[in-house]
Amino acid sequence: MAEEEAHGGAMPPDGELPEVLAARRRKLDALRDEGIEPFPHEFRGVEPIAAVRDAHAELEHGEETDVRHRVAGRLAARRGQGKMAFLDLVDRSGRIQLQARVDVLGAEAMERLLHFDLGDLLGVDGTAFRSRRGELTLRVQDFTLLAKSLRPPPEKHHGLQDTETRFRRRELDLIANAEARELFLTRAHVISAVRRFLDREGFVEVETPVLQPLYGGAAARPFTTHHNALSRTLYLRIATELYLKRLIVGGLERVYELGKDFRNEGLSPKHNPEFTVLEFYEAYADYLDIASRCERLVAYVADQVGYQGAHDFTPPWHRETLAGAILDRTGVDILAARERGALAAAMRSRGLAVPAQDTWPQLVDELLSKHVEPTLIEPTFLFDYPVELSPLAKRHRSRPGLVERFEAFIGGMEIANAFTELNDPDEQRRRFEEQRALASAGDEEVQPYDEAFIQALEQGMPPTGGIGIGIDRLVMVMTGMRSIREVVLFPAMRD
């Protein structure tokens, strides 16, 4: 029980606390004894630290001003004590040095200021000057404790390194590591740039059900939950596709949804069980129009977030066909081997591994993911997928057996999947039936038959192009991160 309290942060007697925690508890009690409220209600009129810095960018070394600023943030460092000391205060926008002088504050206030712990939240009023060493500094005239911190912050030089702690206690990562703060601000900018782009191009943002009586729109295993009042099983959505196409039927013409999908599958550096996806659908457009909009969107986002990396997102991107890319990388012609045995033989003759259980579509996927995808570093579209892999895409207008579909790759990673949408309800019904046949053959990740969706298509859906873009992966690309867990605030972890 003592251990549980120490780790769980309840309020055990001091004797059972590690010394570093007990010391902070003692200070908390001392503050209250002095009549100081350690958790006041507000502190108005705060200026961002970055704004204070900007206001005095021109100050010479050693130059003083009488300009007063009010800032608030977390105490991050302290140098010196006694008659004069320097402290660092950090807010979301940056860090600023504070100078505490006993001749300004008086002995009692000086003592109180210097006895705050690293990690305490402070409000400060001070006058700006630039130190001899050139550091913009606020000379503290007045200060207020805004919240007492009862746990020590991570080490101030090395930051928080432990991967597990960074993910489980992201607040500590954000406190300790400025790069983490910047990364998640970039993520926010990516998302707002996506919305701005689509809003400007006439798309309307919609929200469709996350809890669905029937899941669909992708090949994946769903999470299952239960609605008590309705007494029935509901699924967390694996895609927004089918509902969004019903809105195209409804005449909304250009729609997008930006939100979470959920897939009950393994974790990896590229897969989190809940992940953020953008899907947009455009009436009277085909997949070539969508490809063009996709590359313009990504280029716009890169520009808006100030992308500094090595990729060149300027349209037009590299373009290949899927079959051409596989032929080029492996020498296997999937279009000349349209059934499993022939394809397996072609792969073996090239010395490629052939997983025994794989169906023809799965072998194609194997060739793509193992031999082509890793080579697609610069932004690249692969066009024209086999119909077997794409039950929701419209057949190719000139190439039998293929559909009008593309996927986009950056940095060896798939970031988007798009097609000219299948709008012939009878053909869509047949495609679902084929999927159903696969399901009875044991494949758990096929698309269930969705009668409501078929009825919507029967109502008449205009020719439409649509796309899904993995936002977490797009953020990975924009920030150079190699793991999705670095760009998701609270990635999935075991209990």
Added chain:
RNA sequence: GCCCCCGUAGCUCAACUGGCUCGAGCAACCGCCUUUUAAGCGGUGGGAUGAGGGUUCGAGUCCCUCCGGGGGCACCA
């Protein structure tokens, strides 16, 4: 699910082939110094080495099981 690596103080890290009471920096506490920049100097406290079992005169170190994390494989976006 399988394979490999990792888990030492609040944080960042040490500890030769098994060998004295597991050390140091930051943080904390008590002082000294004062325009510092990872401030400096002196002193003090803080650890069931992830958990449990085993081998051994002796285990942070070797073996087994479990928990957690990372990487890879498989599956997928």
